Amino acid sequence: xxxxxxxxxxxxxxxxxxxxxxxxxxxxxxxxxxxxxxxxxxxxxxxxxxxxxxxxxxxxxxxxxxxxxxxxxxxxxxxxxxxxxxxxxxxxxxxxxxxxxxxxxxxxxxxxxxxxxxxxxxxxxxxxxxxxxxxxxxxxxxxxxxxxxxxxxxxxxxxxxxxxxxxxxxxxxxxxxxxxxxxxxxxxxxxxxxxxxxxxxxxxxxxxxxxxxxxxxxxxxxxxxxxxxxxxxxxxxxxxxxxxxxxxxxxxxxxxxxxxxxxxxxxxxxxxxxxxxxxxxxxxxxxxxxxxxxxxxxxxxxxxxxxxxxxxxxxxxxxxxxxxxxxxxxxxxxxxxxxxxxxxxxxxxxxxxxxxxxxxxxxxxxxxxxxxxxxxxxxxxxxxxxxxxxxxxxxxxxxxxxxxxxxxxxxxxxxxxxxxxxxxxxxxxxxxxxxxxxxxxxxxxxxxxxxxxxxxxxxxxxxxxxxxxxxxxxxxxxxxxxxxxxxxxxxxxxxxxxxxxxxxxxxxxxxxxxxxxxxxxxxxxxxxxxxxxx
Amino acid sequence: xxxxxxxxxxxxxxxxxxxxxxxxxxxxxxxxxxxxxxxxxxxxxxxxxxxxxxxxxxxxxxxxxxxxxxxxxxxxxxxxxxxxxxxxxxxxxxxxxxxxxxxxxxxxxxxxxxxxxxxxxxxxxxxxxxxxxxxxxxxxxxxxxxxxxxxxxxxxxxxxxxxxxxxxxxxxxxxxxxxxxxxxxxxxxxxxxxxxxxxxxxxxxxxxxxxxxxxxxxxxxxxxxxxxxxxxxxxxxxxxxxxxxxxxxxxxxxxxxxxxxxxxxxxxxxxxxxxxxxxxxxxxxxxxxxxxxxxxxxxxxxxxxxxxxxxxxxxxxxxxxxxxxxxxxxxxxxxxxxxxxxxxxxxxxxxxxxxxxxxxxxxxxxxxxxxxxxxxxxx
Ligand code: SF4
Ligand code: SF4
Numbered sequence: 030x031x032x033x034x035x036x037x038x039x040x041x042x043x044x045x046x047x048x049x050x051x052x053x054x055x056x057x058x059x060x061x062x063x064x065x066x067x068x069x070x071x072x073x074x075x076x077x078x079x080x081x082x083x084x085x086x087x088x089x090x091x092x093x094x095x096x097x098x099x100x101x102x103x104x105x106x107x108x109x110x111x112x113x114x115x116x117x118x119x120x121x122x123x124x125x126x127x128x129x130x131x132x133x134x135x136x137x138x139x140x141x142x143x144x145x146x147x148x149x150x151x152x153x154x155x156x157x158x159x160x161x162x163x164x165x166x167x168x169x170x171x172x173x174x175x176x177x178x179x180x181x182x183x184x185x186x187x188x189x190x191x192x193x194x195x196x197x198x199x200x201x202x203x204x205x206x207x208x209x210x211x212x213x214x215x216x217x218x219x220x221x222x223x224x225x226x227x228x229x230x231x232x233x234x235x236x237x238x239x240x241x242x243x244x245x246x247x248x249x250x251x252x253x254x255x256x257x258x259x260x261x262x263x264x265x266x267x268x269x270x271x272x273x274x275x276x277x278x279x280x281x282x283x284x285x286x287x288x289x290x291x292x293x294x295x296x297x298x299x300x301x302x303x304x305x306x307x308x309x310x311x312x313x314x315x316x317x318x319x320x321x322x323x324x325x326x327x328x329x330x331x332x333x334x335x336x337x338x339x340x341x342x343x344x345x346x347x348x349x350x351x352x353x354x355x356x357x358x359x360x361x362x363x364x365x366x367x368x369x370x371x372x373x374x375x376x377x378x379x380x381x382x383x384x385x386x387x388x389x390x391x392x393x394x395x396x397x398x399x400x401x402x403x404x405x406x407x408x409x410x411x412x413x414x415x416x417x418x419x420x421x422x423x424x425x426x427x428x429x430x431x432x433x434x435x436x437x438x439x440x441x442x443x444x445x446x447x448x449x450x451x452x453x454x455x456x457x458x459x460x461x462x463x464x465x466x467x468x469x470x471x472x473x474x475x476x477x478x479x480x481x482x483x484x485x486x487x488x489x490x491x492x493x494x495x496x497x498x499x500x501x502x503x504x505x506x507x508x509x510x511x512x513x514x515x516x517x518x519x520x521x522x523x524x525x526x527x528x529x530x531x532x533x534x535x536x537x538x539x540x541x542x543x544x545x546x547x548x549x550x551x552x553x554x555x556x557x558x559x560x561x562x563x
Numbered sequence: 564x565x566x567x568x569x570x571x572x573x574x575x576x577x578x579x580x581x582x583x584x585x586x587x588x589x590x591x592x593x594x595x596x597x598x599x600x601x602x603x604x605x606x607x608x609x610x611x612x613x614x615x616x617x618x619x620x621x622x623x624x625x626x627x628x629x630x631x632x633x634x635x636x637x638x639x640x641x642x643x644x645x646x647x648x649x650x651x652x653x654x655x656x657x658x659x660x661x662x663x664x665x666x667x668x669x670x671x672x673x674x675x676x677x678x679x680x681x682x683x684x685x686x687x688x689x690x691x692x693x694x695x696x697x698x699x700x701x702x703x704x705x706x707x708x709x710x711x712x713x714x715x716x717x718x719x720x721x722x723x724x725x726x727x728x729x730x731x732x733x734x735x736x737x738x739x740x741x742x743x744x745x746x747x748x749x750x751x752x753x754x755x756x757x758x759x760x761x762x763x764x765x766x767x768x769x770x771x772x773x774x775x776x777x778x779x780x781x782x783x784x785x786x787x788x789x790x791x792x793x794x795x796x797x798x799x800x801x802x803x804x805x806x807x808x809x810x811x812x813x814x815x816x817x818x819x820x821x822x823x824x825x826x827x828x829x830x831x832x833x834x835x836x837x838x839x840x841x842x843x844x845x846x847x848x849x850x851x852x853x854x855x856x857x858x859x860x861x862x863x864x865x866x867x868x869x870x871x872x873x874x875x876x877x878x879x880x881x882x883x884x885x886x887x888x889x890x891x892x893x894x895x896x897x898x899x900x901x902x903x904x905x906x907x908x909x910x911x912x913x914x915x916x917x918x919x920x921x922x923x924x925x926x927x928x929x930x931x932x933x934x935x936x937x938x939x940x941x942x
Contacts, residue, residue: 154771167872169826173844180811180845185838190814191934192838203844205827427784429777430848533773535873536823537850541777 031120031480032097032112034087040109043083047101047110052489052501055095056110059086085110091123097481100491114479124402131402134485134495136300136442136465137394138406140478143442144413144553148452151547151562154533163523163530170525171241172460172538174291175203175361175386177430201386202361204290207234207242208538209450209521211514212391212437212462213267213293213365215247216274217308217317217329218398218485220502223472223494226510230471232260233511234518242518243290245462248306248331250274250320256281261289267365268352269295270305271331273321279355288360291386292352296335296344296375297367299395299412299438301404305331309399311488314497345375349384361386368392368410368438376419380428387433389462390415394439396465398495399486412438413456417557420457420541429541433459441466442478446517447524456557457541468494471513472505565757565769566743567878568895569858571866571923573885575605575735578714582724584899585743588892596744597720598756600765601712603737603864603921607644608710614641614666615685618705618713619692620753625701626661629692636688637670644712647728656718656726664712664734686762686789693792703753706760712736715756737921738864742767755794759801762789763862766804768797769891770855770874775799781848782806800857803849808861815861816929817842819916822851823871825931833934858889864921872913880917880926881908884941887923907939 034056048056063082068075087095097112124131154161178184184197211231216224227244234240241263248269255261256278266289268275297303308317308329318325335344345364352362363386366375372390379385392412397405416436423429436458440449442465450461468474472494475482485495493505529535532545539545547562548554554561566588568581578599585597608616621629633640644664650656668674673684689707696702705713712734716723720743724730742757757767772778775796782790782802787810790802800822807813807821824843830836843850853871856878860866868878868889878891882900890896896908907926911917914931926939 152773154773161873167826173847177844177847178841180842183838183841183845185841187812187814190816191835192813192817192842193835194837194841200841424780424784427781427786429784430781430845533771533854533873534852536852536871537774537847539774539777539852540848541780542774544776 030087030089030094031115031118032095033115034085034095034101035111035113036085037109038084040107041085042107044106046104046106047085050100050104050491052098052100052484052487052491053096054093055088056085056101057088059084091120092126094120096484097479098475098491132399132486133402133405133483134398134400135476135480135483136396136405136478137409138478138480143394143439144411145439145449145452146443146445147548147550147553148546148559149548149562150451150528150532150545151560152545153531161530161533161535163526166530166535168526168529168535170208170522170529170538171205172208173203173433174206174243174460176201176383176432177203179428179431199358201383202359204243204361205241206290206460207240207518207522208454208460208525209446209518210242210265210435210460210462211244211467212395212464213245213247213265213295214398214464215249215306215308216251216320217249217312217497218247218495220490220493220496220505221316222502222505222507223510226471226505226507227467227514228255228260229507229511230514231263233515235263238515238519240518240522245293246274248273248295249308249317250277252320253277253281257284257286259286261285262287264289265291265293267293267295269331270333270335271329273306273323273329273331276322277320282355288356291361291363292356293389294348294352294362294364296364297369297391298397299367299391299393299409300397301400302367302369302408303333304400304404305333307331307399307486309486309488312497317497345378345385346382349382353384358384363387363389365389365391365437368412368415370410372410372415372419373422376422376432380423380426380432385432387435387459388419389435389437390419391462392436392438394442395437396468409438412436412453414556416453416458417456421558423457424541429457435460435462437462437464447521448528450521451525451528452546455539455542455546457543459538459540467514467517470517471510565891566895567767567769567856567858567889567891568741568899569767569860569866569889570739570899571887571889571919571921572737573922575737576739577729577733577735578739578741579724579729579733580899581739581741582720582729584888584890584895585720585741587894587898588743588890596715596717596756597723598742598744598758598767599714600706600740600758600760600860601734601736601738602710602860604710604712605735605737606733607642608666608712608734611642611666612710614668615707615709616664616666616712617689617707618711619663619702620659620715621661621663621696621702622700623660625696626663628695629663629702632692632695633667637672638667638688640665641668642666644734647732649725649728649731651725654718654722654726656716656722662714662727664714682762690788690791708760708763711760711763713760715753717753738860738866740765740767740858740860752794754792757795757797759795759798761801761805762809764801764804764808764860766797766801766857766859768800768855768857770853772796772799772851772853772855774850774852777848778803778851785810800851800855800859804859804861806849815865815867815918816916818859818867819869819929819931821846821849822857822869823913824850829932832932835934856891865918867916867918868911869916870911870913877910877912879908879910880919881905882923882941885923887919887926887941889917889919904942907941909939
């Protein structure tokens, strides 16, 4: 068993809360025969007796293994129960019961330190020019999502002593956004409360805090009311191979009050490269079925690829053009791919496509609501070198400012959201996406790289984050989620400034400022073309 | 921090004036080098304005290689200036074999070609010479352009000036840029010494350029072979000037909008706000992140000074009619142009770009925020 449940007979009052709350049925009321020492007479006369007592028992069936979520501990009024990680467990050898490979949600189970966390910011302005004051200087921590024209192609002409627009009608749409985005997590994968909380948080950040944070819908559309709301501009609509939710979106287009922030075409996901989206039947309740335009309670598996497209030119170029046309070329359209050695091929293709607005690369440490364990653990490419390679390739062809790169997958894996994002930016990303980080920070997701919890696919999320069961998602207060989303981004904004200030960067995001980074691993330094420091 | 001193005059003057001004700003530079660019030349070069002048330093071997090379390219020597080297005991300067300032006649093949063809040839030739001399350090070529002379050497500016004999036999000019170097993070290298020159444009800068790497990478990808070198983080300022003026053809005032773009809400006050927004996005990689004070000279001889918002102590522009200085410190200006009316001094702030046209009759200050220009007539 990966987790052993420690139950304390003496403290337990047999209230039964733990057994009723356990999301996987790992514990149940049980009876034990117990040897007790008793003395009941007027003078002490200890005798041993055997009694049958009721208590809490861990189930030994691997299918009901304890996942270590500690919800039992959370509800226990007497601190009588807790799970304990068993480093000697043999779970992986037995997970394939019934001939079915192990499926789960969550992340890659690798508790090691990621490359992003190895990177240090080592270029500090000191004597020649004093470092900036993060609290007092003016900072511009913004990035562009969308294609920037090369300066030679700007539709400008000189009139007298001034530059004026020459009237060319098409200028690729560009959004100015905060460089950390919330990556695609779908309605359906997430509970209504979780989704609502994220949306409220994002709207508040934009409207009140004036921090232009955008969030991607993931594959699965959006509630129709939100589609027709003025808040749509804070959302990136994702289209993936199942096209779930797009019937609803297309029908809403005439009634939209504003354009969405962008369209993301998902070709791949870092957590499970080569796999399409997967929403287990248990989560396809009525409202989800409606938004997605499908029957209730069926497994919703998106195909691994966009079935109507064959070659890279078609898959990417045609899809980008058709999605651009939908919004009259006013909305940036870009693909998201999983980190791969072949990212450069996609990149070069995009670099030549004037309608491609960006490229998001999702590294192996990305998260998912449901996938095969083997894909999660073994497939995919780490983000750092993949992103760096793509950026340096853009530098080589001189297009690093034309096609922004966004990096995802493991940003904030160990809790260092801003530092990881800043490192990616300095390696060449225009921005970074987070998903699991925000689930943990805003909703208390329990998952970790020791396969703790990670049962998002079952619809039994003990925190109410990835479930459609009202009994479970009632546990999550959307207002609290929203509040935490705001906290996270306000803090990240400050932390980014704290990182950029000593390096003397305040007017522009230090995209590609690789001289500011160092690492104490020679091989990593060489691969990323940054300096080695120890 | 490096000290900068540019002088623009209606009459020819000796570059020694710049060096003496630098001397007053001495606590700011550490004597690790002097760079001089002279434009609009007088004296023996007055009648040679159309002939390209090569400014270089060479070893004896490099000197002969260079001669051979120039002959092979069809350039014929027209005139040569040799500094009267005065290496006094106590001077810390390491004398090199040859200091070359040589005017050439164009090869016959390009003599009657349009100016663009000649300009390309001059740049490519300079780059070839640089590549030729770089492996063994036998030749350093700084500029190859009509009516421009560059002198650079490692050492204390005053000593370097005397070493070149500028106090006794100067090359007079109407525009002189001088920089006293404060060696910081990069090794002392002649190519790292300001001012930097590219195709008729030059700049010198003080302060640290924290956005150096992204800017350098962006420029390197523009397909212009002369965007190279980058031994100093300040070299990019000259190349940005060239890119904005020569490649994009934008009016000079947009140099400021490129290197220090306005914040989006600020742009609205400018008539061309839409264009500025596009510029800012497309040229984002050329945004400097200072603090820097940049003094530059455009192809037509307009000299300017700009700085970014973080430059807390601005440079100064001031002078009298017919002679204006653009300096990093006021004491330098006082030394170089005595008797000026200090009320007319301009300290360009975060939105200002101060310009002085050839002849130095007035100082124009372009305000980036509202697009207005204020002209200060000098008495
Ligand atoms: S830790 Fe979670 S899975 Fe394990 S017994 Fe407790 S509630 Fe059940
Ligand atoms: S808490 Fe919910 S979202 Fe987090 S790992 Fe567990 S099941 Fe998944």
